[in-house]
Amino acid sequence: MTEKKEKILQSALELFAREGYTGTSTSKVAKHACVSEGLIFRHFGNKEGLLDAIIKEGEERAKTLFSSIVFETDPKELISKLITTIESFSKNSEDFEFWKLQYKIKWETEKYNEHKMEALQLALTSAFTKLEYEFPELEATILLVIMDGLATRLCLQENFQVGPITDFLRKKYNV
Amino acid sequence: MTEKKEKILQSALELFAREGYTGTSTSKVAKHACVSEGLIFRHFGNKEGLLDAIIKEGEERAKTLFSSIVFETDPKELISKLITTIESFSKNSEDFEFWKLQYKIKWETEKYNEHKMEALQLALTSAFTKLEYEFPELEATILLVIMDGLATRLCLQENFQVGPITDFLRKKYNV
DNA sequence: TATATTTGCAAGTGATTACTCACTTTTATG
DNA sequence: CATAAAAGTGAGTAATCACTTGCAAATATA
Numbered sequence: 001m002t003e004k005k006e007k008i009l010q011s012a013l014e015l016f017a018r019e020g021y022t023g024t025s026t027s028k029v030a031k032h033a034c035v036s037e038g039l040i041f042r043h044f045g046n047k048e049g050l051l052d053a054i055i056k057e058g059e060e061r062a063k064t065l066f067s068s069i070v071f072e073t074d075p076k077e078l079i080s081k082l083i084t085t086i087e088s089f090s091k092n093s094e095d096f097e098f099w100k101l102q103y104k105i106k107w108e109t110e111k112y113n114e115h116k117m118e119a120l121q122l123a124l125t126s127a128f129t130k131l132e133y134e135f136p137e138l139e140a141t142i143l144l145v146i147m148d149g150l151a152t153r154l155c156l157q158e159n160f161q162v163g164p165i166t167d168f169l170r171k172k173y174n175v
Numbered sequence: 176m177t178e179k180k181e182k183i184l185q186s187a188l189e190l191f192a193r194e195g196y197t198g199t200s201t202s203k204v205a206k207h208a209c210v211s212e213g214l215i216f217r218h219f220g221n222k223e224g225l226l227d228a229i230i231k232e233g234e235e236r237a238k239t240l241f242s243s244i245v246f247e248t249d250p251k252e253l254i255s256k257l258i259t260t261i262e263s264f265s266k267n268s269e270d271f272e273f274w275k276l277q278y279k280i281k282w283e284t285e286k287y288n289e290h291k292m293e294a295l296q297l298a299l300t301s302a303f304t305k306l307e308y309e310f311p312e313l314e315a316t317i318l319l320v321i322m323d324g325l326a327t328r329l330c331l332q333e334n335f336q337v338g339p340i341t342d343f344l345r346k347k348y349n350v
Numbered sequence: 351t352a353t354a355t356t357t358g359c360a361a362g363t364g365a366t367t368a369c370t371c372a373c374t375t376t377t378a379t380g
Numbered sequence: 381c382a383t384a385a386a387a388g389t390g391a392g393t394a395a396t397c398a399c400t401t402g403c404a405a406a407t408a409t410a
Contacts, residue, residue: 002387020283022197026368036389041369043387106331107282108195114332138343145340146317149324156281157289165320168313177357201398211359216399218357 075127250302
């Protein structure tokens with residue numbers, strides 16, 4: 001990957017996260033990345049190709065992030081790790097912009113990438129089964145739904161504090 | 176309100192919910208509403224004015240919807256009503272498009288209307304206090320966060336079934 | 351009925367959109 | 381070194397964008 005190609009991706013990520021996909025023009029991306037507009041189309045074909053490249057990178061990043069959770073064998077530790085992961089999405093984190101973009105794209109393109117979360121759902125279900133919860137699958141879904149809800153608040157509600165909530169969740173799940 | 180003015184609002188609601196705010200041009204709205212494009216600007220000033228009108232209508236609708244919950248005195252009944260409200264947001268409901276737009280706008284304009292939910296938060300906290308939960312405020316927040324998460328799933332994940340989750344929530348809160 | 355106001359339309363405006371193309375420069379390869 | 385492929389540019393393109401203007405039709409008010 002060329003230096004300029006990487007710069008384009010980085011600029012697009014930042015601008016798409018801030019202004020949205022349709023709200024960001026290719027000329028803005030080019031100016032921000034300090035390259036000619038034509039280069040975007042040389043490398044990515046069209047604007048959607050640029051978006052696809054960002055999404056693909058996102059899937060890789062999600063896989064990496066979730067791998068340490070999914071392969072955890074101790075059920076309590078697994079739940080604890082998931083809660084800690086949510087906590088780390090706080091605003092000053094360097095991952096924040098990245099995850100915000102993932103959700104923004106979801107709402108703008110209306111494609112909820114289910115299989116990205118499938119492994120997580122299965123691992124959580126397994127954990128709740130080990131802990132002998134009555135409805136492990138529903139417990140897993142609820143926890144992932146809470147994740148989506150917390151992401152919404154973190155991204156959209158100013159001054160939202162995750163800390164008290166995640167502490168409370170740890171107490172509830174006794175982890 | 177003129178017939179045509181109402182038609183514009185109705186068309187804008189539908190198109191904004193489907194294609195997003197920046198993704199919908201004023202000419203598309205005009206064509207869909209079968210009016211001249213100029214009439215939009217006569218009635219609403221500019222495109223943002225049209226959006227504001229829709230948001231304002233949304234606030235009224237939210238107030239109406241939540242009023243029967245907020246003024247409920249029986250704590251268990253209050254929680255039950257909230258869960259039922261979430262349930263009614265299922266895809267074939269006529270309110271679905273409306274609530275989807277509310278969330279889409281939130282993500283596109285990045286303004287989480289906190290005071291719209293403030294009354295709900297307070298009422299829920301009061302309910303959990305009456306029921307002698309240890310951390311009523313956190314319980315209230317968690318339930319509202321679950322609402323946001325469920326809305327995300329309902330709007331973006333195909334074939335998502337709320338029923339099992341809401342039944343599970345009723346069991347958890349014993350309502 | 352006369353007049354003022356509101357409602358509505360068609361045809362514009364300049365700016366911006368995603369994208370193309372002819373061209374030069376850089377890099378890799380035999 | 382020669383040559384081909386890849387990287388990069390800048391000036392285009394038609395279409396679309398939000399928005400304006402001048403004028404006609406409908407409606408309200410006196």
